[in-house]
Amino acid sequence: MSPSRCVVGLLEQCSSMREMKQIHGHAITHGLARFAFISSKLLAFYARSDLRYAHTLFSHIPFPNLFDYNTIITAFSPHYSSLFFIQMLNAAVSPNSRTFSLLLSKSSPSLPFLHQLHSHIIRRGHVSDFYVITSLLAAYSNHGSTRAARRLFDQSPYKNVACWTSLVTGYCNNGLVNDARNLFDAIPERERNDVSYSAMVSGYVKNGCFREGIQLFRELKDRNVKPNNSLLASVLSACASVGAFEEGKWIHAYVDQNKSQCYYELELGTALIDFYTKCGCVEPAQRVFGNMKTKDVAAWSAMVLGLAINAKNQEALELFEEMEKVGPRPNAVTFIGVLTACNHKDLFGEALKLFGYMSDKYGIVASIEHYGCVVDVLARSGKIEEALEFIKSMEVEPDGVIWGSLLNGCFLHNNIELGHKVGKYLVELEPGHGGRYVLLSNVYATMGKWEAVLETRKFMKDRGVPAVSGSSFIEIHQTVHKFLVHDNNHHCGSYPAEVYRVLNHLGNKLEDYSKSNEIIVF
DNA sequence: ATAGGGTTAG
Numbered sequence: 001m002s003p004s005r006c007v008v009g010l011l012e013q014c015s016s017m018r019e020m021k022q023i024h025g026h027a028i029t030h031g032l033a034r035f036a037f038i039s040s041k042l043l044a045f046y047a048r049s050d051l052r053y054a055h056t057l058f059s060h061i062p063f064p065n066l067f068d069y070n071t072i073i074t075a076f077s078p079h080y081s082s083l084f085f086i087q088m089l090n091a092a093v094s095p096n097s098r099t100f101s102l103l104l105s106k107s108s109p110s111l112p113f114l115h116q117l118h119s120h121i122i123r124r125g126h127v128s129d130f131y132v133i134t135s136l137l138a139a140y141s142n143h144g145s146t147r148a149a150r151r152l153f154d155q156s157p158y159k160n161v162a163c164w165t166s167l168v169t170g171y172c173n174n175g176l177v178n179d180a181r182n183l184f185d186a187i188p189e190r191e192r193n194d195v196s197y198s199a200m201v202s203g204y205v206k207n208g209c210f211r212e213g214i215q216l217f218r219e220l221k222d223r224n225v226k227p228n229n230s231l232l233a234s235v236l237s238a239c240a241s242v243g244a245f246e247e248g249k250w251i252h253a254y255v256d257q258n259k260s261q262c263y264y265e266l267e268l269g270t271a272l273i274d275f276y277t278k279c280g281c282v283e284p285a286q287r288v289f290g291n292m293k294t295k296d297v298a299a300w301s302a303m304v305l306g307l308a309i310n311a312k313n314q315e316a317l318e319l320f321e322e323m324e325k326v327g328p329r330p331n332a333v334t335f336i337g338v339l340t341a342c343n344h345k346d347l348f349g350e351a352l353k354l355f356g357y358m359s360d361k362y363g364i365v366a367s368i369e370h371y372g373c374v375v376d377v378l379a380r381s382g383k384i385e386e387a388l389e390f391i392k393s394m395e396v397e398p399d400g401v402i403w404g405s406l407l408n409g410c411f412l413h414n415n416i417e418l419g420h421k422v423g424k425y426l427v428e429l430e431p432g433h434g435g436r437y438v439l440l441s442n443v444y445a446t447m448g449k450w451e452a453v454l455e456t457r458k459f460m461k462d463r464g465v466p467a468v469s470g471s472s473f474i475e476i477h478q479t480v481h482k483f484l485v486h487d488n489n490h491h492c493g494s495y496p497a498e499v500y501r502v503l504n505h506l507g508n509k510l511e512d513y514s515k516s517n518e519i520i521v522f
Numbered sequence: 523a524t525a526g527g528g529t530t531a532g
Contacts, residue, residue: 005523008523008524012524036524037523037524038524040524041523043524044524044525066525070525070526071524071525074525098525098526100526101527102525102526102527104527105526105527105528106526129527130527131526131527132527133527134528135526135527135528138527138528160527160528161528162527162528163527163528164528165527165528165529166527166528168528168529169528169529194529195528195529196528196529197529198528198529198530199528199529200529201529202529202530203529228529228530229529229530230529230531231529231530233530233531234530236531237531266531267530267531268531269531270531270532271531271532272531273531273532274531274532296531296532297532298531298532299531299532300532301532302532303532304532305532306532331532333532334532336532337532
């Protein structure tokens, strides 16, 4: 075997940087590094593991070829890839359709650059390449130019299912769910696959259309499409949002039946943890967490948050400590979970400590959600002055959520002076938000300021702000029903009367219970 | 002889 063949074989098997450097050294001393296919292989490897090194090597290649440019463009996306593209044009190396699809999908081109790329594509005759069309559609959609994307789509004589899916996603990301669905339905039936279903379902979920997402998933079950992990994760997140517990459990059972190994994969495990904890079931979530072979930062974060939202504050904090010892490095999302775990009146000190720790130890810049958690616990604990000081120290503009937490604290701890000021400000900041008026009037009510209560309610009514009413979900036979306070016209199949009969029955029983103080069975 | 697209959890 020739020495160059031998080196190529080694290069293809090599998995570690150490090994690669040995082969590299060998290639140099034997004069093999000047062969383009060898330096290209070396470059491709370094591009995956060490960017600086890849760049050094690239700058030492006297005449980089098309492959080298494509490799370096991928490696330096999204920030510097356009510069290599320009360098490529200057060196008179002709880009191919791969170059363009890489640039379009990885460099997140600005609109002017996108137009330039598009004209290059037309001039160089790459307009009928599926990969190019797909990424062009996505690129235009990313700029909100769905009409440009549609025009391009309609003008393309050839399109495969990836092109359709790309446009479906483009519509969904711009809030055009109905257009997306129409397009989805127009995909030729035998081409429609798990990825197109995944795109449509996650589009529904992103736009808050959870029921539609779940419904589409049921349609897919009837067809012969095998759902992939992303799709199942999207449906689970829809189930968590509307409390479709049975449907979520069905997915869990399906996953258990179909998984080839005994443990859960990252994406699915995380989605299951999120689903179970949002449905209030901590133990099943912990079992899933325990059955994940590798757990990344998302899995840990989901579990920490899951414990926190189920009032297991201490356990959440302990899990975080364990994560710091044996798990991956916490990130900004992890801290949302830990700070949420401090959402208890005794834990404001812990919250402040962790908040400081977040930037000092991990260099994470606080987002408005992080600030929100801290303000909430301070206000809840009656540390109203401290909460106000904290808000003033924020490096971002406080929003309605922040002021709302403070107002809630004022309500809980009878601070009418500040409550009055904050409430007045808040209803002007978010004039259409009914909950803010209600909270303000509650502040007045606790102090017996009845005229102010009525005035606030009237103010709200005059402005035409709809009253917020509490609601509750219940799942019956895999259909989720929503009930409002004083809901007198709920449509529960053909049994509305039945519902109210049971409700009255429960009411009577409760009354008996409060009189007798005995345990009763419903 | 080497490389690319549509879905993607917290």
